[in-house]
Every structure is written in C-alpha cells, then in structure tokens.
Amino acid sequence: MFGLIxxxxxxxxxxxxxxxxxxxxxxxxxxxVVLLRYVFDSGFLWLQESVVYLHVCSALFGIGYTLYKDAHVRVDIFYRRASRPLKVIVNLVGLAVFVLPFCIALWITSWPFVAASWSALEGSNQPSGIQAVFLLKSGLLAASFLTMVGAVALALKQRARIVEPTCVSK
Structure with missing residues (x-):
C-alpha cells in the first residue's frame, strides 16, 4: 500500500x-503582453492565448496535488475541533461521496466534447492564434484523472492513519 501512495x-x-x-x-x-501592447503598441494573439493555456495547466492540473496535500478550501466550523479519527472518517466519506463521483461525472461528460475536438484537431478561431484548442480541452480529462489520483492517494493516506497511525505524518 505504501508503494501505491x-x-x-x-x-x-x-x-x-x-x-x-x-x-x-x-x-x-x-x-x-502588457508591455508589448502599452509600451510598444504591438502584440501577438498567440502570446495572449498562451496565457489561457498556461492558466489551464496551472489551475486544472493542480487540483489533484492540492487535494492530496489536504490544502483545499473547506468550511471547517466543526472539522477544526473534531478528533483525528473523526477527521479521517469525514475525509474518507467526502472523497467517496463527493470527489470520486465528481471526477467520474467530469470524465464521462467531457469525453465526447474532447473527442470531437481531437477528431477535428480544433484550433483557434483566429488565424494567428494557437491551433491547439484540442489540447486545451483535454485539460478537463487531465484534471479529472489527476483529481482522481489525488483523491485515491489521500484516501490511502487517510486509511494508513487508521491502520498504522505512527507511519504516516500529517
């Protein structure tokens, strides 16, 4: 199990x-982009669009890691004061009831959308834009997969806290 973690x-x-x-x-x-536009009165559409691609990469791909590190936002009015075993149970139930079904639903609903984009090798609407919108849309599937990996890793870590509480740090 620790190998999988x-x-x-x-x-x-x-x-x-x-x-x-x-x-x-x-x-x-x-x-x-800002310097080119306002200082040099110039610009490149592909450069502007690359900001969106980088944002997708950073936001969607980071969800799983954030979940695994237990650094996600939560309303912890009661969770903060709960005992460690109760926190583990809340985390495991939350992963099983909310996160994993969401990942599966996101994967299932995104698949046709992404597949259609790949089959057409969808590109930017602008001729000078980035002609790889299919990669941008694939971020949905990557986010689903990486969030699922993060959820499984967190669940294994939580389970290890129950089985052998001294082996797993926070």
Whole structure:
C-alpha cells in the first residue's frame, strides 16, 4: 500500500512542479503582453492565448496535488475541533461521496466534447492564434484523472492513519 501512495505522490509531485513552472511562465508572458501592447503598441494573439493555456495547466492540473496535500478550501466550523479519527472518517466519506463521483461525472461528460475536438484537431478561431484548442480541452480529462489520483492517494493516506497511525505524518 505504501508503494501505491509513493507512486501517486510521485505523479502529483511532478504535476505540481509543472503547475509551478506554468504559473511563473504565465506571469512573465502576461507581463510581456502588457508591455508589448502599452509600451510598444504591438502584440501577438498567440502570446495572449498562451496565457489561457498556461492558466489551464496551472489551475486544472493542480487540483489533484492540492487535494492530496489536504490544502483545499473547506468550511471547517466543526472539522477544526473534531478528533483525528473523526477527521479521517469525514475525509474518507467526502472523497467517496463527493470527489470520486465528481471526477467520474467530469470524465464521462467531457469525453465526447474532447473527442470531437481531437477528431477535428480544433484550433483557434483566429488565424494567428494557437491551433491547439484540442489540447486545451483535454485539460478537463487531465484534471479529472489527476483529481482522481489525488483523491485515491489521500484516501490511502487517510486509511494508513487508521491502520498504522505512527507511519504516516500529517
């Protein structure tokens, strides 16, 4: 079981690094777009569209890692004061009842949308835009998969807290 936790954690660590790089690159690209437009009175549509691609990469791909690290936003009026075993149970139920069904529903509903985009190799509406909208839409499937990986990894970590509480840190 700890091998599976390490494997899923490894996938999510790589994804987190990609997201971090995408965020940093997005800031520089957006700065370049603004400078080109307002200082040099020039611009490139593909550069502007790349900000959207980088945003998709950072936001959608980072969901699973955030979930795995238990850093997601939650309303913790009662959770904060709950005992550790109760927190584990709440996390496991939340993953089983909300997160995993959402990931499955997102995958099922996104698949035809993404498949149609890939079959047409959908590109930007603008000739000078990025001709890879199919990759952008594939972010939905990637987000679904990575969130599911994050949920499974978190569930395994929570289960390990029940079975062997001294082996797994927070």
């Amino acid at each position: 390490r494997w899923t954690s490894g996938i999510l660590q790589i994804t987190a690094r990609v997201c971090s790089f995408a965020l940093l690159l997005m800031v520089f690209v957006q700065l370049s």
